[in-house]
Amino acid sequence: MKNIYVLRLGHRPERDKRVTTHVALVARAFGARGVFIEGEDNRLTENIKKVLEEWGGGSYFKVEMISDPKKIVNLWKRKGGKVVHLTMYGVNLPDMIDRIEHEDNLLIIVGAQKVEGWYYHHADYNIAVSNQPHSEIASLAIILDRIYKGEELNIMFEDNKISVIPMERGKKVIRRDG
Numbered sequence: 001m002k003n004i005y006v007l008r009l010g011h012r013p014e015r016d017k018r019v020t021t022h023v024a025l026v027a028r029a030f031g032a033r034g035v036f037i038e039g040e041d042n043r044l045t046e047n048i049k050k051v052l053e054e055w056g057g058g059s060y061f062k063v064e065m066i067s068d069p070k071k072i073v074n075l076w077k078r079k080g081g082k083v084v085h086l087t088m089y090g091v092n093l094p095d096m097i098d099r100i101e102h103e104d105n106l107l108i109i110v111g112a113q114k115v116e117g118w119y120y121h122h123a124d125y126n127i128a129v130s131n132q133p134h135s136e137i138a139s140l141a142i143i144l145d146r147i148y149k150g151e152e153l154n155i156m157f158e159d160n161k162i163s164v165i166p167m168e169r170g171k172k173v174i175r176r177d178g
């Protein structure tokens with residue numbers, strides 16, 4: 001698994017609770033190592049940690065609320081990682097995937113509302129997942145899928161308490177803790 005982190009900008013607790021939670025869940029499920037969330041929302045991090053505890057990933061997936069996202073970007077670049085900013089104004093993903101698929105250290109930035117120009121200038125790549133407006137959840141899922149070429153759908157979490165027994169109909173889960 002690559003060292004991919006997601007930076008979620010501008011989280012507003014009252015408005016973005018659900019979307020930011022889904023950004024974090026997609027990051028975890030599809031092969032990122034963690035998520036930095038700009039803002040203050042302890043309830044959100046607790047909820048994500050509960051999912052990690054039950055469904056696994058807690059031993060390595062990092063969830064952190066942060067107040068200075070520019071510092072995260074600068075630090076990531078200083079350590080030699082590449083920064084991808086997902087924006088509908090960027091270059092469409094099919095024309096950029098060759099440039100990023102071999103990178104092992106990626107910070108993927110997604111916004112909530114209008115993203116400051118600073119991020120457009122400091123990102124190594126401004127990438128669109130189609131040049132149509134949609135959602136940070138969708139764009140994150142698709143870029144991770146293209147980077148991992150579908151392999152992320154087979155990710156297993158060894159430190160899980162619950163897992164699904166896949167079946168064509170019905171629902172079955174097993175619990176390791178009884």
Ligand SMILES: C[S@@+](CC[C@H](N)C(=O)[O-])C[C@H]1O[C@@H](n2cnc3c(N)ncnc32)[C@H](O)[C@@H]1O
Pocket residue numbers: 085086087088089109110111112113114115127128129130131132133134135136137139
């Ligand atoms: C709901 S959008 C709001 C974007 C905002 N109106 C702007 O001008 O930047 C929130 C986030 O979704 C992501 N997003 C939305 N559409 C996208 C697209 N077509 N390609 C890549 N990312 C997209 C971007 O990360 C964006 O910051």
